[in-house]
Amino acid sequence: MNVEETDLPGLGRRKDFMTASGRRIGVVELREGQTELFVSTWDDPDTCQASIPLTGDEAATLGNLLGGQHLAMKLTEAHREVPGITTRQFSIAADSPFQNQPMGKACIRTRCGVSIVAIMREGEVVPSPGPDVLLHPGDLLVAVGTQEGLDAAADILRNG
Amino acid sequence: MDRVALTLIELGAVVFCLGLLARLAGRIGMSPIPLYLVGGLCFGAGGVVELSGMKEFSHLAGEIGVILLLLMLGLEYTATELVTGLRRSWKAGILDFVLNFVPGAALAALLGWGVVGAMVMGGVTYISSSGIAAKVITDLGRIGNRETPVVLSILVFEDLAMAVYLPILTATLAGVSFLGGMQTVGVSLAVVTVVLLVALRHGHHVSKAVHSENSEVFLLNLLGAALLVSGVAAALQVSAAVGAFMLGIAISGATAHSATRILEPLRDLFAAIFFVAFGLNTDPASIPPVLAWALVLAVVTAATKIITGAWAAKRAGIARPGRFRAGAALIARGEFSIVIAGLAVTSGVVEAELAALATAYVLIMAVIGPLAARYIEPLVKKLSRPARPEPVPA
Numbered sequence: 202m203n204v205e206e207t208d209l210p211g212l213g214r215r216k217d218f219m220t221a222s223g224r225r226i227g228v229v230e231l232r233e234g235q236t237e238l239f240v241s242t243w244d245d246p247d248t249c250q251a252s253i254p255l256t257g258d259e260a261a262t263l264g265n266l267l268g269g270q271h272l273a274m275k276l277t278e279a280h281r282e283v284p285g286i287t288t289r290q291f292s293i294a295a296d297s298p299f300q301n302q303p304m305g306k307a308c309i310r311t312r313c314g315v316s317i318v319a320i321m322r323e324g325e326v327v328p329s330p331g332p333d334v335l336l337h338p339g340d341l342l343v344a345v346g347t348q349e350g351l352d353a354a355a356d357i358l359r360n361g
Numbered sequence: 362m363d364r365v366a367l368t369l370i371e372l373g374a375v376v377f378c379l380g381l382l383a384r385l386a387g388r389i390g391m392s393p394i395p396l397y398l399v400g401g402l403c404f405g406a407g408g409v410v411e412l413s414g415m416k417e418f419s420h421l422a423g424e425i426g427v428i429l430l431l432l433m434l435g436l437e438y439t440a441t442e443l444v445t446g447l448r449r450s451w452k453a454g455i456l457d458f459v460l461n462f463v464p465g466a467a468l469a470a471l472l473g474w475g476v477v478g479a480m481v482m483g484g485v486t487y488i489s490s491s492g493i494a495a496k497v498i499t500d501l502g503r504i505g506n507r508e509t510p511v512v513l514s515i516l517v518f519e520d521l522a523m524a525v526y527l528p529i530l531t532a533t534l535a536g537v538s539f540l541g542g543m544q545t546v547g548v549s550l551a552v553v554t555v556v557l558l559v560a561l562r563h564g565h566h567v568s569k570a571v572h573s574e575n576s577e578v579f580l581l582n583l584l585g586a587a588l589l590v591s592g593v594a595a596a597l598q599v600s601a602a603v604g605a606f607m608l609g610i611a612i613s614g615a616t617a618h619s620a621t622r623i624l625e626p627l628r629d630l631f632a633a634i635f636f637v638a639f640g641l642n643t644d645p646a647s648i649p650p651v652l653a654w655a656l657v658l659a660v661v662t663a664a665t666k667i668i669t670g671a672w673a674a675k676r677a678g679i680a681r682p683g684r685f686r687a688g689a690a691l692i693a694r695g696e697f698s699i700v701i702a703g704l705a706v707t708s709g710v711v712e713a714e715l716a717a718l719a720t721a722y723v724l725i726m727a728v729i730g731p732l733a734a735r736y737i738e739p740l741v742k743k744l745s746r747p748a749r750p751e752p753v754p755a
Contacts, residue, residue, distance in 0.1 A: 210442040210513045211495065215505060229504045232618060239505030247683035252502035 219246070228260075236260040262339050264324030265292075269341040272319055272326065276345060288343065289351045291358050295338040298361035305332025313353035315346030367414035375404060375415065379633045390500070392493045394695045395727040397633050398720055401640015402648075419638040424601070426635030427700050428591045429628040431602040434491065434520055434697075435609015436617045436624075440560035443610065446517030453511070453673035454518030457691075460665040462487040468658055474712050480533050481705040484526055485719050486662045490695030491516045493727060497690055497734045508674045508687040515673060515691060523697065524553050524603055530701065531600040534708040549599055556607045567608075568616035580623050602700065632696065639703050640720065647717040655721035663726070663733065666691040682738050689737040693730020698723050 207215045209229065217227020217239075225241035235254055242250040255263065269290045276288040293300055299307050309315050320327040320334065321341040327334065336342075344354055382400055386393035438446070447454075465486030466479040474482070494516060503509055528549035537545065560567070571586050573579040587605050594604025612620055670688030679687065702719035705711045 207510050208442065208445065209504070209510055210446050210517045211437045211491075212498075212504065212513065215510070217505070225505075225507075227505060231504075237504050239502075241505075245680060245682055247507040247679050248686070249502055249505045252505050 238263070258339065261323035265321040265339070265341040268324060268326065269321040269343055272321070272343050276318065276343065280345065285347050286345060287348055287351060288345050289355075291342045291344060291355055293336050293338055293340045293342070293358065297336070297338065297358060299336050299358060300338045301335060303333045304330060304336055307357055309344075309354050309357060312357060313346065313350040315344050315350045315354040317342050317344050319343040364414065368418060371415040372418060375400075375419075375637060376630075376634075379637065383633070391731060392490070392496070392693070392695060392727050393633070394490075394493075394636055394699070395724045397636035398640045398699070398724055401637035402643060402645045402720070404637070404641060416641075419634055419641065422631055423635035423638035423703070425588070426628075426631035426633070427602050427703065428587055428605040429624060430632050430635075430696055430700060431523075432587045432605040432609045433621060433624060433628050434523075435606040436612060436621050437491070438517055438520065438610070439613050439617070440557055440564060440610055443517060443521060444557065444561065446514040447521060450511075450514035450518050450673065453515055453669065453676070454522065456672060457515055457519065457666075457669040458487060458522060460669055461662055464658060464661045464665060468654060469715070472654070472712075472714070474715060477533055477705075478711055478715055480530055481701060481711060481715060482718070484530060484701040485698040485722065486658060486694070487526075488519055488523065488694065488697040488701070489516060489666065489691045490693045490697065490727065490730070491520065493693035493695050493730055494690050497693070497731050500731075501735060503686070503690075506683065506686070508670075508677070508679050508683040508690075511673045511677050511679070512670065512687050512690045515669065520606075521553070524606055525549055527600040527603045527606075527701075527704075528598075530704060531598060534705060534710055535598060536710065537598070545598060548597075549603065552599065552603075552607065556611055560611045560613060564611060564613035567611040568613055571612065571620075572616045576623060579619070580627075583620055583624065584627075600704070602704075635703070636696075636699060639699055639706070639716075642706060643716045643720050644713075647714060648721050651714055651718040652721055655718055655725060658718075658722055659725040659729065662694075663692045663729065667737075682741065685737045685741050686734070689730075689733040692726065692733050694723055694726040695730075698726075 202218055204216055204218045204227075207217075209215055211232075213229055213231040215227060215229045217225050219225055223246070224243070225246045227239060229237040229239065231237060235256065236259075237252055237254050238260075239249040239252040242248055273288045273290055280286045280288065304317065309317060317330060318328070319342075320330050320336075321343065322337065322339075342358070344351060346354065378400055379397060382396040383393045386396050462483040466483035469475075469478040469482035472478070494512065498504060498506075498509055498512065525546070528545050532541065532545035571579070571582040573582060587608055590604040590608045591601035592604075594607075595601040609617075667685065667688030670691045671684035674684040674687035698719060702716060702723075706716045
């Protein structure tokens with residue numbers, strides 16, 4: 202993917218690319234540290250339809266959502282041969298009983314046979330996380346298992 | 362009444378009124394600069410109420426306002442940005458200078474204000490308000506637009522041009538001979554080059570010298586350094602404002618960001634007093650006679666800025682609507698036009714009408730600039746569409 206980087210003197214730096222559907226999408230990293238997400242309009246790729254200011258946390262969360270989706274799609278592709286196995290993503294809510302707890306405490310593999318294959322955190326991937334990895338609010342867990350197992354895992358993560 | 366008491370009461374009343382004006386400006390989404398000028402006109406010589414007690418203070422405070430305006434302008438861009446901006450936009454920058462300096466200079470010559478008047482009015486019509494332009498770009502959500510870097514690099518070029526123009530202007534106003542003028546130009550060009558080189562290689566040393574974790578120490582260091590450098594620059598006849606601007610460029614990185622944050626409220630206060638002081642010294646009765654000229658100048662220089670922006674945007678491969686947006690974003694004139702006119706008025710060698718013309722001109726441009734930036738696109742769309750569909754032959 203060809204990402205174009207442009208200096209905005211006095212403001213920051215713009216990074217964007219053209220999507221297959223003909224829209225320009227990207228972010229402006231402002232000097233003060235905020236991020237501005239923008240999408241161009243349909244008829245004029247020079248102008249923005251929306252320009253949305255994001256805080257650091259919001260940008261990281263959005264990064265997780267997009268990255269997690271990408272990872273899940275790849276895993277689903279890989280597991281296509283195995284019938285009954287699905288990939289799903291769970292996010293750790295701010296009121297989750299397991300926030301700031303080691304992941305092993307939830308005993309997801311033992312209780313429902315679901316494997317957590319990766320954690321998306323602040324735009325980074327933590328691959329094959331061990332049981333002692335601490336879960337933070339905003340983390341996105343990528344889990345592989347059967348349909349029923351995943352339902353059970355979702356319930357455990359939400360209600361303990 | 363006691364002199365100090367009178368000054369305090371007048372100053373307090375003026376600053377309080379400025380607060381109300383700034384709130385009004387924020388409410389209707391415009392730059393407060395024209396309102397400050399109008400406020401100054403109302404209170405000054407020949408205005409509704411004549412304030413004489415605060416004259417001494419407002420003069421000095423106005424000077425500090427100019428220094429802070431220029432210091433913050435220097436802080437806004439890093440030396441690297443200035444150099445790359447210069448490399449990328451020098452052609453557009455020169456076109457910008459020629460197209461927008463000439464109308465002001467020509468009108469001054471036509472009105473018989475001589476070379477000095479032409480120098481001043483040329484500067485007034487040349488320099489866009491980077492403050493208003495940046496606000497328009499953020500307010501209209503155009504940070505991600507493709508034409509935005511084009512607009513910003515023209516503004517960068519204008520700022521560098523100021524560093525050369527202001528010393529020349531100061532020398533001209535001081536009545537230095539041609540040879541002496543060339544000398545000042547040489548000195549200022551050399552100083553600009555040296556400061557840029559130092560800022561590029563050793564900017565962190567300058568930053569380190571003024572930086573402190575303690576915000577009080579930092580503020581005092583910064584302000585002290587700025588006034589000191591400006592004073593020395595003024596003594597060398599290179600213009601106090603340019604000294605502050607150069608200091609701003611030399612301070613870089615994280616120090617520059619925290620300096621901006623810490624100086625912003627001070628700049629707002631002193632710059633507001635500067636605009637009022639400028640208005641105070643202008644007799645409102647002198648405005649109506651020059652109003653027609655100000656309007657002519659406004660129309661011409663709005664068009665020339667649009668041409669500049671459109672040309673630069675076209676070179677950057679931007680489509681038609683974006684070209685007009687780029688041009689319109691540059692229309693607003695503001696703080697720096699008043700700084701230039703202010704330098705001329707303080708020196709006392711220019712006609713009194715010049716201050717009136719500059720005031721009227723900036724009043725118009727600071728108001729129509731943001732409006733033009735907002736409405737030029739729908740306007741151009743409407744005009745370029747055929748007025749009514751072709752009649753179908755029966």
